[in-house]
Amino acid sequence: MTAVSTEIPQRRELVTELPGPRSRELAERRSAAVAAGVGSVMPVYVARAGGGIVEDVDGNRLIDLGSGIAVTSVGSAAPRVVEGVRQQVGESTHTCFMVTPYEGYVDVCEKLAEVTPGDHAKKSALFNSGAEAVENAVKIARYATGRQAVVAVDHAYHGRTNLTMALTAKAMPYKKGFGPFASDVYRVPTSYPFRDPEGMTGEQAAQRAILAADKAIGADQIAAVIIEPIQGEGGFIVPAPGFLSALAAWCKDNGIVFIADEVQSGFCRTGAWFASDHEDVVPDLVTTAKGIAGGLPLAAVTGRAELMDAVHGGGLGGTYGGNPVACAAALGAIETMEAEDLAGRAREIETIIGDRLRELQATNPAIGDVRGRGAMMAVEVVKPGTKEPDAELTAAAAKRCHEQGVIALTCGTYGNVLRLLPPLVISDDLLREGLDVLADALSPKG
Template sequence: MSEFTVAQERKVVTSIPGPKSQALHQRRLDAVSAGAGAALPVYIEKAHGAIIVDADGNHMIDLGSGIGVTTIGHTNAGVVKAVQEQVANLTHTLFTLTPYEQYVEVCELLNKHTPGNFKKKSVLFNSGAEAVENAVKIARKATRKNGIVVFDHAYHGRTNLTFTMNFKSAPYGNGFGPTAPSIQHVPMSYPYRDPQGMTGVEAAQRSINYIEKRVGVEDLAAIVIEPIQGEGGFIVPAEGFLKTLSDWAHANGVIVIADEVQAGVARTGKWFASEHFEGWEPDLFTIAKGIAGGMPISAVTGRAEIMDASHPGGLGGTFGGNPVAAAAAVSVLKEIEAGGVIERAQELGKLLGDRLNALKAKYPVIGDVRGHGAMMALEFVEPGTLNPNKDAVDKLVKHCHSNGVLILNAGTYYNVIRFLPPLAISDALLNEALDVLEEGLAAL
């Protein structure tokens, strides 16, 4: 396989979307449920590194990585080789029927690299939402309790349980009820919007007060929280927030679940985002997205005694830990383990941080810059206020898309632009994409 199967350059040859994509989109409208929307209806034919190529031949710089999935780059050579070799040998049996080594190896690698100085075990599934569902099942089984606490601005998935756990009902849950029982929402640390001067410890005490007074601890199985929130707008809690929460939870027999679906697997410049927060001690981790370079697989990893609480047969699924996806995950995890990937995320974080902070200093429509590593965000406001500025984000996203840069919005108020570039992106390509963004800012 050549180093680059797709030239790593932005190239706009038609309007975006172009005529071929527009024709494909008409076919889609006739054949595909309207419930599966399209943020940008360009139809992708191939991709490599940090470039995606549509049906019209446009080369777009990808700053979304399939929403944090192709972290080590599109069509990574190691992933392609692992998938090709595995698919020729074994595509499926069902691990809980007749098992295979690749599943075990993924679990061994995750047990080794997730934070926590205790014995761990893992179990594999297909998607992030499925991992969250099963983490909740495991916590309930281990504690013999039902209650689950989640946080404002959270996103955990689109299944019945996980859309109930989300902060926003629309578009993920409205009209799809009834919602799942025993889910309680409490305040999140949001440094940009919390009262000025509020510390992480104070924000945690606010959450704890809410839990104790409104939820109660008698039937509380677990708290589930993203150490860096994804769809909520890459909200990084104040220092001390997560530690205070986990200290309280463990003192009260409550399991702590870190949802690392979007932030984990080298994205933030560490193996897991939880490692950025001193004293934070999750018991279980939900892992997906970046784990397998684009193949569908997810995991719950955590304390062995909690992971073993389920009876045999209580966990699993037909395709969970599929051998082809597992082979891809082994390739990704070993590439990270070999060195260079996490360091590259840190380098990109420095580049992004410097550029985005320079934009904030220049354009008062930018209220906040936040994130870690290659997981950074800009929050847009009406200048001089905290009022969310969705209109500015909509215009900037449209400008970038039209000029060959794929960026994503986020945030409870849709006023955040998030940056999730593949770690394979070059400095030059990332700077070019940010130049396009700045052109849009200047035109606002």
Template sequence: MEFRLEQKRQIVTEVPGPKSKEIAERRAKYVSASVGSALPSYIEQADGAVLRDVDGNQFIDFGSGIGVTTVGNSSPKVVKAIQETAAANTHLQINTAPYENYVDLCQKLTEITPGDFDKKAVLFNSGAEALENAVKIARKHTGRNAIVVFEHAFHGRTNLTMAMTSKNAPYKDGFGPFAPEVYRAPLSYPYRDAEGLTGAQAAARTIDMIDKQVGAKNVAAIIIEPLVGEGGFIVPAEGFLPALVEYAHENGIVFVSDEVQAGMCRTGKWFCSEWDGIEPDLVTSAKGIAGGMPLSAVIGRAEIMDASHPGGIGGTYSGNPIANAAALATIEAYEEEHLRDEALRIEQKIREILEPLVAELDVVGEVRGRGAMMAVELVTGADKTPNPELVKKVVADALAQGVLFLTCGTYGNVVRFLPPLVISDELLEDGLGVLVEAIRKHA
């Protein structure tokens, strides 16, 4: 694959450099302090798996804009689709003047989403919007109100999705009161659960809580990330998700798989729920769906998706034709460039480099994840006490050397890896090598 920018890290000034500092001064004056940034430098160009700042420094990108530029930043297919569509129309609105690529994209999404049944889709702008509308659809379909979510979950920053999100700071602190009828259930977290607790046993614990505290007949939807994102890239134990799906279907509950971060080839399959062999009633998708353009979707069983009355679902910018064209090109890139296989290549390389540290260093608790959605949890030792201070030091050290890592986890002690699927082995090895040395240095 050809790139505009040389795919390597390169630090030519201090970080941040003088031009970035100048922009930061204007930002302090004009931009709300409520917006934070992991990188102190200001990016001028991005290509593939590399970010170049205004001072000429180049960073290896292990964040992909929080899992968005999965096909690589400035993917040629995506850029071409955006340019051609924007030249034809900059905005059309499905509720006023319909257009074909809305239909094209919905059709494609129903084809790649798991489930051997008739499916339909509807388009929105963000992951939070997709989750909000999944709740609306489930409530309309069931005539029930209660929503069950999980410990460590992140579903968005709108009022309803804040209520659905587990972690208080920075997502919820001071922003209440939150939407009612949202109930939090225990998650399967193998690294921190009691030793030997199986997925089936963890599911039984969850189901017992739902039955006793909510009542199955009151539940409209069970909503879960099949690979928990912001909460720490947690992979539930085998058997946990299938047991919840079975319970949901036995009780007329809509099972929603939140694949905003884990979907669209990120884990080595179109959707992460495929790893557990489950067929969700509804799937929410965003982030990697459109190569960087704002777009999200709810896809699911046709009879559930049709529950709402006409006009009950929608929005001014939902399914904008430019974003739709970008999504169709993104899906084409996933297919033609075999990026599901590339995600598995990335997982293999990350495990090869990082898993030996678990035995070598007592601060490295676990390496986990699927595909190109991997993480390492750092602790203080055998008691598994979270070690967020070590994470801060390691990430800062790597950043100074030209590697951008993001953090996550309810306890702030997890380094996560969300590289573009086009990243080369050479770049992966370089960036992960910097991380390994930083962990050893600060352990």
């Protein structure tokens, strides 16, 4: 078990009702100052966080099973991240890499070439968010191939900008009322083992997707296929073995850029550095963000050098992309992952969560499926005896967790998936306690 370096006591403790009085005061201020379209899962306001605990402004300590949506994998305020940021803030906070470059940006790109899948020559460009990374990956693919069409899959989530909304499958809350969207984006079926026809293999699911793309577009018109190796917002869907490799092989045979969106699944989250590694798939381009920098905004596109170099000078960039403070944080986060073997720790977490969830599944007919890898695990909630999604029970279970001081998140096209994304530095005891609360929340009497 990884040692937790934090001054916050690593135990759940509720000293007020949730939300407490200070959080309620802040909620009133928020209602007057913050746009209503910005939502929050829980009505508590955070004072500090570390290890597996989030402490609110009223002194309540909550078990963190969300990591800020897979961002604080190394823990919030991780020592190496904090030290790197402190040093960099004292030296410079910004010059813009496109004006006067700096070493930290180069350091991060070198590390990305080292840890991303494949041993080919790679280069990177740094940005601010996962959506921005995805947009630039599509730009690179279109420029390099001279083609326009981009293929995404069912249940995909790629962001909230105009192009990434077009790539995203779920309308509410991500797309409703925000169109028209970017053109030349097409959707094909994916591999969803729990809901696919019984016995469908990964190779068969891939052929279904390939046939749909060929019929609708034609392989010679497709610039890129983009896919999350494990889908995030769509429901933590792990494709059947062979699906990703067959799709990647078809792309290679037809000059199509295969883009792996590893924004949520990357950086040790799934028990390997990247989810693509589990299937021995080497993408042409990889998009990253979230866990890359310990909580600071940073994202990247990393890929084959010839693709990354295809774009004309000045065609990639942005004022804040690869900010020096964020780069320092990323170097601290990656050093932590290496030094503490957080990929190995994610595999330990998978065993603890998986064993407990499957134990629950054996006695709770509302748990239709248990799936995931590493510290990216989920349960799909259904109406007993069917595969009909039960979004109402899912929301109620998450609310019960919140009331008991456990941060739990939902996701899924049908709103019926509870997802678990604990920090990779959470202790076994806290993790098991959080699972106890979740089990009770899912029980019929919960």
